[in-house]
Amino acid sequence: MYKDFSLNDWDALIIPGGFSYGDWLRAGAIAARTQAIEKLKDAKDMHIPILGICNGFQILVEGELLPGALLPNENSKFVCRWIKTYVEKPRGPWLSLVEEKQEIDMPVAHAEGRYYVDEETYRSSLLKSPIVRYAPGHNPNGSIYDIAGVGSEDGLILGLMPHPERSSEDILAPRGFRANGKILFESLAHSLKKGW
Amino acid sequence: MPLTSEEVKEIRKILGREPTTEELAMFEAQWSEHCSYKSSKLLLKFLPTKGKHVIIGPGRDAPAVKVFKDWIVVFKIESHNHPSAVDPYNGAATGIGGIVRDILSLGAKPVALLDMLYMGNTRNPHANWLIRGIVKGISDYGNRIGIPTVAGDTWFDEVFNVQPLVNVACVGIAKSNDIILSSPQPGDLIILMGNATGRDGLLGSSFASKPLSEDVDKDIGAVQVGDPLTEKLLIDAIQILVAKKAVRYIKDLGGGGLTTALCETAADHGLGAVINLEKLHTRQHLTPLEILVSESQERMLIVVDESKLELVDEVLSKLDVQYSVIGYFTNDGLIKIFYNGAKVAEVPSKELAKPRPIRRASIPPLEALKGLKPFYQLPPEPDYREAIIKLISSPNIASKRWIYEQYDHEVGVRTVVKPGFGDAAVLRFLDNSLRGIAVKGDANPRYTALDPFNGAANAVGECFRNLVAVGSKPIAIVDELNAGNPEKPDHFWYFEMMLKGVAWMAEELRVPVVGGKVSFYNEDHMGRQIKPTTTIVGVGRVEDVSRVMTMEFKEHSSLVAIVGVTYPELGGSEYLYRVFGLEEGEIPKPRPASELRNAKFIRRVIRLGYAKAVHDISLGGLAIALIEMAVAGRIGVEVDISKVYTRGVQRLDEVIFSETQARYVVEIDSRYVDDFKHLAERMGVNISIIGRVADSNQIVFSFGPNNLVNLDLFTVVDIYNSILEKEVEGEV
Structure with a gap:
């Protein structure tokens, strides 16, 4: 329960998708101002790995744990579909088993997932960090530089709009896609045991 | 509909005195067509509602069927036609909210939503505004409460320009021993939880029980406004309360608001109640009358034994769900309403809950003759390529x-078979087994408008086939009958025929109709009824979700077969309408015996692993079924139309565009062709192998040596996938 959340109980934190506070105001905006999210900043200082998926990513961005902003989709509509992504500079606990340019197929399901970042931040900091990009022709929302997800420079914090947890069992992948999002969770399990 | 003078007379007789204004409002809400089914009740008994799987049939907020020994499925359909005509966004959204709460009332966990939308012409500005609003309303509400919208049905037709049909369904699951089957007892506390009551949706059911007025905006106060965040909290709260066995009974506050929830719960259990209205949490200062008939959303009534109040308080406080203890049940059968100590109403619950049914006159209109007209002279056969392009560009057919x-x-x-990949959606239970369910909703407004009896029967048939095509066994259905004005005999006739069509076909196919909803007064301010429409939602049992069947062609060595006999049945077809502008003629006959036989065959073919893809043949006939399979699989197909098994057919368009029922297209694994043929022979099923999946990007129809149509697959994919967006967004 969000009212009695304690950091000491956890090795890593995943903020899942959903619609915290019904997305009122702006996706993630209210959640990012609750007490639990304040604790995420403590988690960051304690070097606890944090993964934000979809609404979780929106919350991390609203809470300024990751750079950039997530704007309403280009066509201003919610979009739910499977897409292909690839990873650049995989690093840190969430991507330790992922190789450079490795493709990961996952579904997206969001209305406010158009990533935006100014060019200076992009060049100065993002290009040094892990980035998940939509494969050509798969950008569902008009994100700048085809960005689907970004990490902190050390990769401890990662946020992404697509849903790796919905792509973790073969039975859930439609024809033409692989359910290989599980690698994020396998990476974490591996990293917690053996470091990253 | 305001009360008639006879009804007011009857109320005087029940009470033995002049009713108070509060009492009159309560009667108006509850005796509305929407809440009381007074015009339909005498006919509803024709529906077959019993079966070995049925745990709860019609009567409660939602029916329940046992799908596996340890799993119960609770599902129900609801219409929000009138609110959506006035305020499409909130009207459709609150339709979702209401149907979800119906499922919660049995303690089930809602796991899927379906939306069956019958809307106007995309190019009509008003209809276009309605279409966007309705879809956005469902999207915003459904997405925010975390329940997937997995399937549905859509139809675009000018008759729905002003009055669309928004039918929504919810499917919930519960472990057999978690479902709430207990009854409220005298002395039990009555608690209202959720949203604060406000002035929205006052007498909304009464508004929905009359035709639209010319100036629809003046009805805006009767439309409720949705709050998905509160709904999500209600869903979570109910799951916890049920798990802790803290509640005895749950009821949704839907149409008729507090009045309906109270009197139906009391009447169903021979109870009365004492209510103190001032205890209720409200948004603003409300009069007792307003509290009694407000249809504010996201509210539920729970019945709690006094000893469990502390537990309930703990759960609801933790989740920030507001609640008020507003009274208790009694055993005198009287509902007594107090406001600050003063009694404002005292009515017997039974008489309030169940008005006397009305026997309505039913006379077929002259127009019904259109559906009896056999086609002796069809228009000359068109260019097939053009005809096919017209059909895949039809928003009724396109993706x-x-x-x-x-x-x-x-x-x-949970969603194993997703929209666009199968004839029905398939969901898994996620209980470490491979078991699951299939769900689908269907209707064909043109069929039911031409021939309500056979059209309604065909809706049952199509839903049945869709469930079978993914490899599930149909277990039960619910129906939504959208009709015109019951006070007009020529409107009521359609309702009567549709109901009897559903009853007959459901009985023939042995799927009970466990619940449903009736929506009357679907007419515009000129008194014209919409196309009367029967919507069917069905649930099927899936033993193994890893072996369910999808519809896309998969491999270029496979053969393609058609299962079932093709008859010359072009009446009421999408082909006649799109190509020649005709909406008349005898619609395809329901064929229950063939449905049963062919369904059994298809399920066996899937189980034995002979099939790689299965798709039911419906709108647009064989041609469209084949194209849809090719488009979904991004792989070509070549078929020889002369090989299709037919009876009485004179022309080629009758072979490729007939919408004859009880047929499927199957992609057969090339290793099992002989087994497939033998099985068909043994089971007495007519099949014809008509071609193969082709290693090309072509869709080719030939007749013997003559090439009939040659289409480039990717041209077709492009049209099929993009036409609806272009139609709605105005890029055509």
């Missing part, structure tokens, strides 16, 4: 991506 991609159809990781 519904523009709609279903706006819905999160995957949240909850």
